[in-house]
Amino acid sequence: MRITIKDVAREANVATSTVSRVLSDNPRISEETKERVHEAIKKLNYKPNAIARSLANNKTRILGVVLPNEADELLANPFFINAMKGMSLYAQSKNYYITYAFSKHQDSEIDNIKELTSSNLVDGIILLRVRDQDQNIKYLKKIGFPFVVVGRPEHANEVLWVDNNNFQAMYKVVNKLIQKGHKKIGFVGAIENLNMSKDRFKGYKKALEMNQIPYDENIVAHINEFKENEGQVACNQLLKNNELSAIVTTDDLIAFGVIKGLKEKKVRNISLVGFNNTQLAEYQKPPLASVDINADKLGYQATKLLIENLEGNEKNRHYIVETQFIERESF
Amino acid sequence: MRITIKDVAREANVATSTVSRVLSDNPRISEETKERVHEAIKKLNYKPNAIARSLANNKTRILGVVLPNEADELLANPFFINAMKGMSLYAQSKNYYITYAFSKHQDSEIDNIKELTSSNLVDGIILLRVRDQDQNIKYLKKIGFPFVVVGRPEHANEVLWVDNNNFQAMYKVVNKLIQKGHKKIGFVGAIENLNMSKDRFKGYKKALEMNQIPYDENIVAHINEFKENEGQVACNQLLKNNELSAIVTTDDLIAFGVIKGLKEKKVRNISLVGFNNTQLAEYQKPPLASVDINADKLGYQATKLLIENLEGNEKNRHYIVETQFIERESF
DNA sequence: TTGTAAGCGTTATCAC
């Protein structure tokens, strides 16, 4: 049979409440009993029952993550596993647990969220993805359930979030290209209405502006999906009647498409940059320069914000994780 | 305030015990009250409190996974995220939750396990990796805590496990090569004392034997780690004074090293096969044929075995997940 | 400083 707080109390000749106080380091308890209780705990190898604690506290110290189930993305993108790792490391340091659930479809994400929030199992929710008009965020806000998102949502100040500085990341990339002498720099982005896309696009334009390079919409393309072949199509479009010396993209997958497009047209000497530093980037011919978004830190900091919020010592509501430019031959 | 079973009882004019019975579909309850209770539940939008349930039942319906934190492998290998996905899908179908923890080091895995098992938070544990003389398995057996492992451990019949038929998978690969006319087939495996390695090696030898091809230890290498450069070294060794027409390996990473080794020596026309069908396999030059181990099914079936065991309707204690040969140009 | 006892939201045992 399992050792409970009662056994410890009996062993140490005190009341269960005293044991409980020792456990929570209650100041008004004599050194002597404290010691006696600790001895008993050690002797019996007592470990508190997390569930009973949760019930008494109305807090579980469990956080929930809901993961999208879009297979291709999941595999191609180390983002998720890395973010989960970062989450786990911070959670462990604060004695929290994390439970995860893969959604079957996009529509079932909200069901997973409802399930988690209504069963009283988790104290908070972590979302790893922001959609336009995000229904999950809307719901969580409506019911007032604590949550944090990776990615900056609409009405950003009402929500806990962590994100990269996408504006700055792209600004720097374009600036570097300009420093290297590039004047005609194409842009290929996807899903224009995502905050992330908007920011990266703004960074692109700002860098041109700051360097007095005129913006030319003929060498800009916004495609509808993060897909290789769309990137290829966009590439062909950009090349039409335009003399480019470089192309920046908002995702590695797009960049892979651009590489194909360039090869198809036998165009060489165009510098190219991707985003997310996926595993395949360095295996491209030529190896693709890319911006690493530090997924593990995003996960880590998101968890930190959430836990601080839950414990009532909120210091920040947002956090910016630095990006890292990984220079490779394509640059 | 949250709706509890008491509120429902009051609304439906019954006792809490009756509501509880309705919830668990107890047979001896009249249709009429059943209906009245269901109405009340709907009206109040009542959801049972998972924690309170867990305390009363002494069962949490939560399973724990402990993940290794060896970064390179984790990223290169979609195994983990896929296995986690499979686990989640089966767990959800049975109303279980899964909590995960990344270990900081290999040594801290056991700490994570002790933490999970002693806190009473999880009903069972899933291990995604078997080591030689596995201390985690030893510990779980010692304390009699329910668990399942992916990979066949020592004392296999005392443990719940799922695995691929590694013997057969390799046997088939080598057999296919022989059918294609290959006679000199090299072998590069890693970490010889893993069951997985042993089985794949046995499959290799058996296929030779069945086809009356003499076994030649000069074209066999066992390396110490799943690392690309070790594969490259092994490749050079195999090529020395040996005329090979094909090489089989026990892991894609090793095969990548072999590719490098072949290129280095400007050797062509050697067929090559990897294992695990990692994402990079199809991006090799030439694209690498590989054996897919179906990680999501491994996770799914492991969870199934564990839950069936926990619920006392154990049908099997082991399960073999089929592998899938992915033929690509390197073959 | 410590003990008593109520309470967290369920389930299960025992009556009726």
Place this chain on the structure above:
DNA sequence: GTGATAACGCTTACAA
């Protein structure tokens, strides 16, 4: 069939 009520293992007023 249904209702009281104890029990699960812990925390926290309230007392002493």
